[in-house]
Amino acid sequence: MNEEEMAKRxxxxxxxxxxxxxxxxxxxxxxxxxxxxxxxxxxxxLMLKDQIAFFEDYLTPDIIA
Incomplete structure (x- = not known):
């Protein structure tokens, strides 16, 4: 699954x-x-909220401080 598909999901x-x-x-x-x-x-x-958090975490790049 690429990032565009993940964003749609x-x-x-x-x-x-x-x-x-x-x-x-x-x-x-x-x-x-x-x-x-x-x-x-x-x-x-609640299950949807967990899935949303998973996709948001994956799509949001980590910022190294």
Whole structure:
């Protein structure tokens, strides 16, 4: 996977993370949230956050001080 493909993947992960955030908020605002569904979405969101961090670390060059 080259850097361009990684950047595209990173953008897709960020979009999915943002969509999950909106879905969680909608479930919580609906009045009777399904706690199991909310927990699953939050777990997925955390997994996406880890993947985003991995790609960001890889794509951001280390600065030697």
């Amino acid at each position: 990173l953008a897709g992960l960020r979009n999915e993370h943002r969509d999950l955030d909106a879905a969680i908020a909608a479930l919580l605002d609906s009045g009777g949230p399904d706690q199991l569904q909310v927990a699953r979405l939050k777990k997925r969101k």
